[in-house]
Amino acid sequence: MTSADNLRAFRRDGRIVIVGASLAGLRAAESLRAEGFTGSLTMIGDELGEPYDRPPLSKQVLTGWVPAGGTTLPRRRDINAEWLLGVPASGLDLATDHVRLADGREVPFDRVLISTGVRARPWFVESEAALDGVFVVRTREHAEGLQRALAAGPSRVLVIGAGFTGSEIASVCRERDIPVTVAELAPYPLVGALGAMIGEVAADMQRAHGVDLRCGVKVTQLEGDAQGRLRRAHFDDGSTIDADVAVVALGGIRNTEWLQGSGLAAGVWGIACDTGCRAMDLNGLITDDVFVAGDVARCPNPVYEYRLISLEHWANAVEQAEVAAHNMLHGQAERWPHLSIPRFWSIQFGVNIKSVGVPTFADEVVVTQGSVSGHRFVAAYGYQGRVTAAVTFNNAKWLDHYRRLIETAAPFPPPCPTPDQPVDTKPVPVDFPGPTLLAQGATVVVTGHDPGERRVTAAHQHHR
Amino acid sequence: MTTTETPDMLHRILDYSSRSDPYPLYAELRRTPVARQDDGSYVISTYRELADILHNPHLSSDVRNLSHPMPSAEAGGTPSFINMDPPDHDRLRRMAMRHFGPPHTPGLVTALEPDLTATVGGLLDDCAGKEQIDIVDDLAYPFPVSVICHLLGVPREDEPRFRVWVNDLINSIDYDPRTDPKQKLDDGVQARQDLREYLGGLVEQRHGRPGDDLLARLANDDGPDGRMTDEEIISTANLLLIAGHETTVNLIANGMLTLLRHPQILERLRGEPDLVVPLVEELLRYEPPVHIIPWRAAYSDVTVADTVIPQGSQVMLMLASGSRDPDRFHDPDRFDPDRSDNQHLGFGSGIHLCFGGPLARREAQIALTELVRRLDRPSLVADPPPYRRSPVLRGPIHLRVEQNGG
Numbered sequence: 001m002t003s004a005d006n007l008r009a010f011r012r013d014g015r016i017v018i019v020g021a022s023l024a025g026l027r028a029a030e031s032l033r034a035e036g037f038t039g040s041l042t043m044i045g046d047e048l049g050e051p052y053d054r055p056p057l058s059k060q061v062l063t064g065w066v067p068a069g070g071t072t073l074p075r076r077r078d079i080n081a082e083w084l085l086g087v088p089a090s091g092l093d094l095a096t097d098h099v100r101l102a103d104g105r106e107v108p109f110d111r112v113l114i115s116t117g118v119r120a121r122p123w124f125v126e127s128e129a130a131l132d133g134v135f136v137v138r139t140r141e142h143a144e145g146l147q148r149a150l151a152a153g154p155s156r157v158l159v160i161g162a163g164f165t166g167s168e169i170a171s172v173c174r175e176r177d178i179p180v181t182v183a184e185l186a187p188y189p190l191v192g193a194l195g196a197m198i199g200e201v202a203a204d205m206q207r208a209h210g211v212d213l214r215c216g217v218k219v220t221q222l223e224g225d226a227q228g229r230l231r232r233a234h235f236d237d238g239s240t241i242d243a244d245v246a247v248v249a250l251g252g253i254r255n256t257e258w259l260q261g262s263g264l265a266a267g268v269w270g271i272a273c274d275t276g277c278r279a280m281d282l283n284g285l286i287t288d289d290v291f292v293a294g295d296v297a298r299c300p301n302p303v304y305e306y307r308l309i310s311l312e313h314w315a316n317a318v319e320q321a322e323v324a325a326h327n328m329l330h331g332q333a334e335r336w337p338h339l340s341i342p343r344f345w346s347i348q349f350g351v352n353i354k355s356v357g358v359p360t361f362a363d364e365v366v367v368t369q370g371s372v373s374g375h376r377f378v379a380a381y382g383y384q385g386r387v388t389a390a391v392t393f394n395n396a397k398w399l400d401h402y403r404r405l406i407e408t409a410a411p412f413p414p415p416c417p418t419p420d421q422p423v424d425t426k427p428v429p430v431d432f433p434g435p436t437l438l439a440q441g442a443t444v445v446v447t448g449h450d451p452g453e454r455r456v457t458a459a460h461q462h463h464r
Numbered sequence: 465m466t467t468t469e470t471p472d473m474l475h476r477i478l479d480y481s482s483r484s485d486p487y488p489l490y491a492e493l494r495r496t497p498v499a500r501q502d503d504g505s506y507v508i509s510t511y512r513e514l515a516d517i518l519h520n521p522h523l524s525s526d527v528r529n530l531s532h533p534m535p536s537a538e539a540g541g542t543p544s545f546i547n548m549d550p551p552d553h554d555r556l557r558r559m560a561m562r563h564f565g566p567p568h569t570p571g572l573v574t575a576l577e578p579d580l581t582a583t584v585g586g587l588l589d590d591c592a593g594k595e596q597i598d599i600v601d602d603l604a605y606p607f608p609v610s611v612i613c614h615l616l617g618v619p620r621e622d623e624p625r626f627r628v629w630v631n632d633l634i635n636s637i638d639y640d641p642r643t644d645p646k647q648k649l650d651d652g653v654q655a656r657q658d659l660r661e662y663l664g665g666l667v668e669q670r671h672g673r674p675g676d677d678l679l680a681r682l683a684n685d686d687g688p689d690g691r692m693t694d695e696e697i698i699s700t701a702n703l704l705l706i707a708g709h710e711t712t713v714n715l716i717a718n719g720m721l722t723l724l725r726h727p728q729i730l731e732r733l734r735g736e737p738d739l740v741v742p743l744v745e746e747l748l749r750y751e752p753p754v755h756i757i758p759w760r761a762a763y764s765d766v767t768v769a770d771t772v773i774p775q776g777s778q779v780m781l782m783l784a785s786g787s788r789d790p791d792r793f794h795d796p797d798r799f800d801p802d803r804s805d806n807q808h809l810g811f812g813s814g815i816h817l818c819f820g821g822p823l824a825r826r827e828a829q830i831a832l833t834e835l836v837r838r839l840d841r842p843s844l845v846a847d848p849p850p851y852r853r854s855p856v857l858r859g860p861i862h863l864r865v866e867q868n869g870g
Contacts, residue, residue: 369521370551378521395550397815400519416764418521419529419549 004331010110011329014039017099017107018081019089020115020255021045023053024294024317028113029079031325041081042107044099046088047139055314057143058165059347062172064151068144089116092262094290111289111328114259114271114279115321118252118295118312123160128222133230134246137165149245150176157181158233158243160219162189164346166249167202171348174209181212181241183219183233186433194359194391196431198379201372201393205349212241222246252312254296260458264290267458270298270310275337277324282444282456291328293320299338303406304361304388313344341403345396351375354396357389357406359430366413366427369420370395377422378402381430382412473499474507474780478640478855484848486755486855487797490785498771504532505759505778506771509785511792511809513769518814522766523779524549525816529761531776542695544703546816549763553815559689560700563681565822573822576611580827583610584834596845599863603835604716605709608827612708616701617677618666625662629655630709637758637856659705663698678704704820712824714753714852714859716831719744721863722751723836724844726799733836740829743801747828748787748810750799755784756856757812783809784858842867 016032018025021043029041045051052071060066084101091100092114098106120136123129133154135146150157150173157173159166162184173180186192188199189206206213214235221234234240259266264287265280266272271292272280277299279290292299294317298310323338346353359365362381370377370393378398381389386409390402405414413427448454476482477489490509493499497510508514517523526549527533545556562568584607591597609627613620636652663679670683682697692700723730733739762777773779787808788796794803811818818824835842845864852861 374551376551376554395554397817398519398521400814401516401521404516404519416522416766419524419526419763420521420551 007329007331010039011037012039014110015042015108016040016111016113016328017042017044017109018113018115019044019092019099020113020117020294020296021047021083021085022051022115022117022294022317023073023314024115024117024321025113026051026073026075026079026321027318028115028293028321028325029081030076031322032328033077033079035326035329037329039110041079042084042109043079043081044084044087044089044101044107046086048086049140052140054138057140058137058168059172061143062137062147062150062169063175064147068140068147071140089258092259092264092290094263094287097289109289111291113291113293113324113328114296115292115294115317116255116258116296118254120248121250121253123222123246123248125222128224129248130228131222131224131230132228133244134222134248136248137169138252146245146247150178154178154243154245156241156243156245158183158219158241158246159249160246161249161251162186162202162206162213162215163192163249163251164190164344164348166247167206167348168346169247169249170206170211171209174211174349179210179212181214181243182206183217183235184213184215185218187215189213189215191433192360194355195362195365195381197365197428198391201375205351205375209349252295254310256296269308270296272298272308275300275302275323275339276327276335277320277338278327282458283454284456291324293317293324301342301358302339303341303409304358307361309342309358311342311344313342315340315343341406343399343403351393352396353391353393354399355389355391356399356403357381357387359389359391360432361388362430364412364427365430366425367422368414368425369398369418370422372422380405380412380414382427385412386410387412387414474501477782480851480853483851483853483855483858486784486858487788490782490788493782493785494789497769498773500771503778505780506773507780507782508768509782510769511786511789514781514783514786514809515813517760517766517768517779517781518809518812518816520766520768522762522764524761524763525553526761527759529763529776530759530778532778534759534778542699544699546703550815555689556692556696556700557815557819559685559687559692560682560704560819562685562687563678564819573826576615576823577826577830579614580607580611580830581834583607584831588834588838595868596864596866599720599835599865600713600717600860601862603831604713604720604863607716607831608708608712608824611823611827612705615678615708616666616705617670617675617679618705622662626659626705626709629659629662630706631655633659633706634710634854634857637854656702659702660698663701663705664694667694667697667701707818707820708823710857711753711818711820712827714857715744715747715824715828717859717863718751718753719747719828719832720835720865721844721847721849721860722747722799723832724842724865725847729799729801730836733832737833739801740833742803742806744825744828744832745806745808745810746799746801746803749793749803749806749808750787752784752787752808752810753824753857753859754810754812755782755858757781757783758856783812839865840868 051073053073056071061068087101087103089099090102098108120138156179159170159182162182167189170180170182189202191199218236219233220236223232225231232240232242254270256266263281265282273292274286277291278286279292295312298308300306301309319340320338323336327335343356359381362383364382365379368378368380376394378395379391380387387405444456444459446456473493477486493509497513499507525547545553587603591602632651632655636649639649667683670680674684682692760779762773762775764775766773790796811821842865849860849863
């Protein structure tokens, strides 16, 4: 598929399969059609129903403002696709170029895009996770169920995990005047993403809004009654609380299990790819016909020392989808790299939090504008003397400036004063907690001696 | 990047003789994206540099941060948030927005739509049968005036007094001590004072009398930021009044002029009413009502496109030039309502992004839709039409149109 004629024929009547029919999958499909792909397009998704937007599921849907069914993604153009919904993909055969579905069907392709995303990490004890009143929030159905439980007026909600989703849910509970306890293993909320300084601000915000915030504790058991309804939670410090709703907000698991044996560099960390969104195989070689986009992709970013980074951000999914779609239809010389600076947003406790860059790629942080105590400020993150990220609390309109600073590797701390000068402009250590995800053990083994024979094999095929 | 080789380019642009078509001059100006002027001020004219500077926290909108403050009709009175920096700007804008848009008042513009349509309809009824109408006097001016008066709660019968004040005020905005009679500045100062006194009277009447209009809501509301002082309410009302008068009029008049110059697009709009949405966006790019932000102040040394603008310098932002920058917009001098990715600078950008933008959009969409629907074979009497003096808020002073193929 390298010659211009082949490419033209492929664009005219090739076969593209997109596995994962959410935001990245839909936007990729739209981009493929917008760029003139007239061949056959197949969308495979494990959920029934049209692709929908997820950010409102932990916000407007839970407040009851927007019904869960009201988050269907707008369609920007007709994509004229065959939709295979409600059945997950179970395998990818790159020898014969087929996607296998869980019901045994096989779907052939010339090129495939993988955008299978992330699912919610469930509570670690299955019987406890099954209790009535225990929720995760990832899908429309999850959000609808939790919304109903909140509307019923629970005596107390326990949120396990104070990352962005957990904090947003706690905020909704307070907005609905529901007593809420937040349990977080780390010393502060949001600390894993934004560091200790911002974490402290987030903790203040939660407490000021009446959240019973407990940091440095672990939930050890969810206890149910005879009817299988959640009644109580136990902590590792021996204390307990009574709650009839618990929301498990412990992050996500990347949907890559179906790729075992495919020969792709896929695992718990995602699927490695190049900046052109082409998937990498186990040996670290770039493939030609397999592309990746969205939460499941693990893409190098040159601004961050070419490290492979996976991001569960809305804008990242959209941008990777567009780059992947473009590159599926173009030859090497016309390919685009995905080089945008990451950004995301959250709304909690009346504060609009936005970020640009990669805050975890930093050793210091400094407030550059506004007032921390007023919960309206800009904080810039620096790594070895250059700006690598910025976070705003109710000050989002300045982010473009900080994006430019990141793109141009501007010196940290940014020197010039601004009209809205903060009280303290000294950088402090960023202070992230250690890796929360424990080492997974060996994932690959290398075999062979001659350069032409050296190969990597996935470890799970050899062990266990 | 900086040169002083075209210092009089700016004067040529500001000169009234360039008013009907400043765009070729903008193109020349863009050859120096950041141009230092003889008086030490800087003119920025290219899209990327404008977009950067509009988000740059080292630029100030507070006149006190200019090392050489300009004579201005605003001197003395409490400034409105357009001439303030954070945190005061943010607080006042937030307090005003509570009553004007999302998240606290999300339905305001939508709820106004029937009124907007009826107002335009009434004004056009008055034109029925006339062979010649003036788009400015008959519609583009009275329409937004009546909308902003209604929103604020200013009685309609006071409007003629307003018109004089606002005209004097607007005339003084681009006051140039080198060429303009002092009277122009004095009239502006007097007009501002009269307007403040008048608005102060309205605010006073509203204390303790909750109501739906903006003045009543500002005078009685206790939001999380507290209540505005009367001075702050007057300044805010002043700002909205002037902005509501003098910008939308240009958007509608420039819009009709542009449509009459592109009869095939006018015809398309007649059959395709939804086209009006991207069409108004394209107007905001192609013939915007606000061409220039006359000044911002460098709060500290600011680097733009490799040029260091020293602290205290006056920076002039040529928004309309940026929206015609070929490095950002393909074929920028073509009016193309089908343009995608149209991130024009028509409403500015950053923290001072046009407060009334959503209302202005809807006003222009409705006015143009109705004009096109109701005028019968309209044609321009004069092209170019006569223009207002101001190079900042640019638009025709009259736009005479014949109809019925007359």
